[in-house]
Amino acid sequence: MTAPFILVTDCDLPGTVIEDTLRGAGLRADRAASGSPDDIAVLGAEAEGLVVQWARIDGDLMDRMPNLRLISRVGIGYDMIDVDAATARGIAVANTPSYCIEEVAAHTVAMIMTQARGLPAYDRAVRAGTWKAVDARPLAVRPSTTTVSVLGFGRIGSLVARGLRGLGFRVLVADPYAPADAVREAGCEPVGIPDAIARADILTLHVPLTDATRHLIDAAALATMKPGAVIVNTCRGPLIDEDALAASLRDAHLGGAALDVFAGEPLAADSPLRDLDQVLLTPHAAWYSPEALADLPVHAAQNIIRSFAGESVPIVNPSFAAAR
Incomplete structure (x- = not known):
């Protein structure tokens, strides 16, 4: 059986911690060339999970990713994701509420x-x-x-x-x-x-x-x-x-x-x-400490890993399941 593919849409944090964490758990992972809808859709057609920092994820883009079942936000807020559109399509949206x-x-x-x-x-x-x-x-x-x-x-x-x-x-x-x-x-x-x-x-x-x-x-x-x-x-x-x-x-x-x-x-x-x-x-710095910087990408990747393993993760739209 082919391992699920996870697409990282964008991330301005240093390194490849998200991809490394996902691959270490046996998942396939890659990063889009940019956070534009077209670049995301190029690899997103087979993606079952997305890890998103700032890219805008709307219903039209979700429709170009028919296998998508979970979006994990690199951060606490999730206003860049159309949560209502995700809910209507049976897609769960998770955030990382505890890292900072x-x-x-x-x-x-x-x-x-x-x-x-x-x-x-x-x-x-x-x-x-x-x-x-x-x-x-x-x-x-x-x-x-x-x-x-x-x-x-x-x-x-x-x-x-x-x-x-x-x-x-x-x-x-x-x-x-x-x-x-x-x-x-x-x-x-x-x-x-x-x-x-x-x-x-x-x-x-x-x-x-x-x-x-x-x-x-x-x-x-x-x-x-x-x-x-x-x-x-x-x-x-x-x-x-x-x-x-x-x-x-x-x-x-x-x-x-x-x-x-x-x-x-x-x-x-x-x-x-x-x-x-x-x-x-201050420059959107309230979240920052070296510890938080290390935790954030790992938490975002672990949302995918744990959810795909059937474990509980911080879902912001629990009613998504009704659309499945």
């Missing part, structure tokens, strides 16, 4: 604390020869009198919420899928999304990017936020309307933002976010 939980949570808390204590402004002032403790911008808070709203109480959001509670912050959690008792057991207050946004001194986002959450933070939502509030996003860039965010910051309604992810990446050279001193920017 600690890193993203730590990066998020670091961003929150950097803004909450005004560290960028202090740093610039000292370098410019100013020595004045009372000039922190946008904030210099006491945790016990500061409310942080966490949107999303999954693996990362729950770790962020617990960490912030440990530092003494008041923490609100908005997640319609999280049991209220679990939120309360973490020392946090369960609330609805509009309430969380309106009451936040600091708002941090930890929800998946879907049609329903795209531009969740738009001009209308920003207008409900407290004057001087701060937004932190280490999740998905399109959750925020960046033009509306920049306008709110320029108008001094919001006090600041800390952003690791953006609607387009790399962040455009002419993005107004680059020119705002109260915005802290």
Whole structure:
């Protein structure tokens, strides 16, 4: 019997760890010449599994791969895959949700604390020869009198919420899928999304990017936020309307933002976010540590290996089986 063929559509991580891991498990594996639909389809006609990083996988492309039964994402988010189209075709979609939980949570808390204590402004002032403790911008808070709203109480959001509670912050959690008792057991207050946004001194986002959450933070939502509030996003860039965010910051309604992810990446050279001193920017780096870099491609390959062996993997569309 011929071993199943797995196609790696694209991957910007160093080396060939994905292919090596798949081949080590007895599967056939190769990489597409590029992430374009035509290049994927050249080898994809016989593929039973795909490993995807950034390539767009839509229903038309799936139809060119009639043997496909599992798509494994190299990463946590999966908005580059048309999950509804996959579900309708009986194709499972898996992600790699556990490879960087600690890193993203730590990066998020670091961003929150950097803004909450005004560290960028202090740093610039000292370098410019100013020595004045009372000039922190946008904030210099006491945790016990500061409310942080966490949107999303999954693996990362729950770790962020617990960490912030440990530092003494008041923490609100908005997640319609999280049991209220679990939120309360973490020392946090369960609330609805509009309430969380309106009451936040600091708002941090930890929800998946879907049609329903795209531009969740738009001009209308920003207008409900407290004057001087701060937004932190280490999740998905399109959750925020960046033009509306920049306008709110320029108008001094919001006090600041800390952003690791953006609607387009790399962040455009002419993005107004680059020119705002109260915005802290990092290059989609929250996931990174040497350990996470080593784990990520292996986890993506193991989704294929384990699933084909009949084992459980983190499927994001469990209803796919109904279409088979």
